Amino acid sequence: MRAVVAAGAADVVEIRDGTVTLALGGTCGGCPARGFTTHRRIGAEIRRLCPGLRAVEVL
Numbered sequence: 182m183r184a185v186v187a188a189g190a191a192d193v194v195e196i197r198d199g200t201v202t203l204a205l206g207g208t209c210g211g212c213p214a215r216g217f218t219t220h221r222r223i224g225a226e227i228r229r230l231c232p233g234l235r236a237v238e239v240l
Contacts, residue, residue, distance in 0.1 A: 189208040190207050191219070191223050198235075199233065200234070200235055201234060201238070203240070205218075216239075
C-alpha cells in the first residue's frame with residue numbers, strides 16, 4: 182500500500198501484532214511536520230479503515 186501525501190509518500194513496511202510500520206519518502210522523509218502528517222492524517226485514516234490497530238509507527 183502506498184499513500185501519496187503532497188509531494189511525499191508513505192509506504193506500509195509491516196503490519197504485525199496490531200502495529201503498522203510506515204516508511205516516509207519524498208519530501209515527507211525530511212519534513213518537520215512529518216509527525217503531524219503521520220499521526221493526524223495517515224494514522225487517522227488507517228485507524229478508521231482498521232479500527233483494531235493499536236499503533237502506527239514510522240521508520
